[in-house]
Amino acid sequence: MSSAGWLRALKETARSGLKVERRRLEPWVAVRGAAGLAVVVGVAFALFGPAVAVSGAFGAFQAGIATLQRSWRPRPVLALASGASLAVSTFLGYLTGAHSGLFLLLLAVWTFLSGLAWTAGPAVGVIASSNVAIMLVTVTLPTSVMAAAGHAAVIAAGGLVQAAMIVLFPVRPWGLQRDALADALAAMGDYARRLRHDPTAPFDPEPLMAARSAAAVTPREARRRPAELHGARGLAERIRPVLASLADPAFGAAAEGPERDRVRELLAAAGSVLDSTARAVRGGAPVHLAPAAIAALRTPDTETVLTGPARRAANRLAPLLDAVVDAAEHPAAREHSPAREHPAARDHPAARESREHAATAATAPAVAHRARPGLWRLLPLALRSARAELHHESPILRHAVRVCAVTSVGYVLGAALPLGHGYWAPMTVVMVMRPDFSQTYGRSVARFGGTLVGVVLATGIVHATHPGSAVSVALAVLSAGLMYLLLRTGYAISQVFVSAYVVFLLDTAGEGVTQTVRDRVLLTLLGGLLAMAAYAVYPAWETPRLRARLADWLVTDGRYAAAVVAHYARPTGPSAGRAGPDVRETLLASREARIAWHAAEARATHEPVRHRGLSPEAADAADDALAQLARVAMLLEAHLPERGAAPVPAAAGLAEALRHATERGAKAVRDGRVPRWDAVRDALDRWDDPAPSASSPHPTLVRSGAGLLLDALEQLSRALEPEPEPESEPQPEAEAEAERGPDRR
DSSP states (O other): OOHHHHHHHHHHHHHHHTOOOOOOOOHHHHHHHHHHHHHHHHHHHHHHOHHHHHHHHHHHHHHHHHHTSSOSSOHHHHHHHHHHHHHHHHHHHHHHHTSHHHHHHHHHHHHHHHHHGGGGOHHHHHHHHHHHHHHHHHTTSOOSHHHHHHHHHHHHHHHHHHHHHHHHSOSSTTHHHHHHHHHHHHHHHHHHHHHHHOTTOOOOOHHHHHHHHHTEEOHHHHHHSOGGGSSHHHHHHHHHHHHHHHHOTTTSSOSSSHHHHHHHHHHHHHHHHHHHHHHHHHHTOOOOOOHHHHHHHHOTHHHHHOOHHHHHHHHHHHHHHHHHHHHHSOGGGOOOOTTTTOTTTTTSHHHHHHHHHHHHHHHOTTTSOEEOOOHHHHHHHHHHHHHHTOSTTOHHHHHHHHHHHHHHHHHHHHHHSTTSOTTHHHHHHHHHOOSSHHHHHHHHHHHHHHHHHHHHHHHHHHHHHOOOHHHHHHHHHHHHHHHHHHGGGOHHHHHHHHHHHHHHHHHHTTOSTTSOHHHHHHHHHHHHHHHHHHHHHSOOOSGGGHHHHHHHHHHHHHHHHHHHHHHHHSOOOSBTTBOOHHHHHHHHHHHHHHHHHHHHHHHHHTSOOOOSSOOHHHHHHHHHHHHHHHHHHHHHHTTOOOTTOOOOTHHHHHHHHHHHHHHHHHHHHHTTOOOOOHHHHHHHHHHTSSOOOTTOSHHHHHHHHHHHHHHHHHHHHHHTSOOOOOOOOOOHHHHHHHHHOGGGO
16 A cells, blocks of 8 residues: 555545436435325424424434335335334444443444345445434433334334335326336447447446346235346347357458448347337336338348358347337237238248237236345345355454444544534445445545534524424425435435434434534544544455455356356257356356446545556456457357257266366456366367267357457466566676576586
């Protein structure tokens, strides 16, 4: 580490923390959340007084935030879970609040568990952290055990009211799932357009993985899911290798000439169809296709212009697009699809299979679905995940230890300082600390800036106008509504309204008037500095783990390529271009490893750590090599032989060599060595001995692909070669000694 590295890291994280993003706003969702909050506060204020109203307001406020998290679970479930967990936290906190040591112990245990909660996902981690932060405020409000129980009940009722608001006033039902599927289709359309100009253009699989995660539902949700959300994603997955194969000169059309012109027309039409389908899915509307796209896909010129693999890919593309449109469109609004009257493709086996798949998806959406465990079944899974993180190198465990220690220190310091309401310091710690460096530092800066602005404005309004309780409640609800509206535009913006909300709400109960702007800002600054210092003292750097992440990606890529090549040796697929479950599982594992690598690389970019064996240049080159390895395997997947096709015996040896060589290569990458691929090279050399079968194009196709796979592996080895040491100028004495030679010494 160096001072220059820290200065760079601080500058970049501060910029990211203060960044304001342009996101699509959902005003009706914000209005619904603010209305639920207003109902809870109004009823509690009228029946029980301001102190209970403040507790209920915090419960409803936190439940509203929970429903806005990036989670595929039903929003009412998140609201209920948030309200119930905050109620338990508040009640236990009050029972121990009279004894500082006992409450400090509870706070340490609660914060440690909230840190481990990140193993269940970001949404659970955010809810758990927010519960601890709000508990620090709400435990100061009750005056007796019975009052504490009443406060806890009102907090739970706040979550119940927010859940009821979602059920009674739905806004874009299944909106997140629609957006995820639409994003995947739009990403595929963008990929088709980029392939027109760059036949080897890269593709980010994250939208497809997000859509896959969104497609997992419980049996009850499967019965209620709109038909257009079932089936289109699987078809889009099959379109991607067809598009890549059609565009690639090694597997599809020639680089120039009439074939390339025809391929560009087909790719443009595919992009238009996928974009139209994405818009229809996002808005729940009928699909309106551009006439030019339909004409390009219906023309019979494809059969005369394209040959070989390019023709096979084109014949599969049109019926797959037809099936995507049918599956993504509401059954009551079916229109003519692009391939329905395509004369060359209508009787193609892929066309018949795609139409059958689309019909099944449209008429029986609840028959087959990706299962998502319910909330109670998720608990043992979360406990197993947490136990798996209980080792010294785990970033989650280190985060739990950090947040536990620093929150406790912040609570002690806040209580010892003569500033009053010292919970602002530990509350800041819990809210800003995250398992990675860049988020912790960025959120610390954003929290301080947002708190400074929000507290100054809200406290200024309170001191200037001296609003009554009713006006303070109205201002708090308005602040909460604005926070709900702008939550996804940036952490700094949301903290402006969160801070104002807390000030107005505490003013309602008479709890905030004794604390000055200076006190709140200083305590917030103290909490942020403690969080930043904790990460520097007890870090969980991503940079040293980059080699392990790269090795994981190499292993999964190798298994995916081996599974694809093995199918050429034993054609067992149900139909042309349709992979078996082994290929599908290895492809998903490869994508997950790639996403994990990119996330780790992005986190490492902001860390003030010198690279340990993997420079940024080497990481970029290795990324390109493994992306190429997966792309070539995908191209081979696009031409998988049908069941009963002539096998390619040499492919079995190549598949085994790929699997074992990449596993050994991954171990070399972890150990800091350069992987070698002699086994793959030997398998290719043995391939050349027997003459390929003239009855099938598959031997030539898979042999060409195997050469490209080896090229990608060798590109990875070159990327990981150690950087040469700079040569120094030889000294005159050394030159003279070299001239004399060993015989003259």
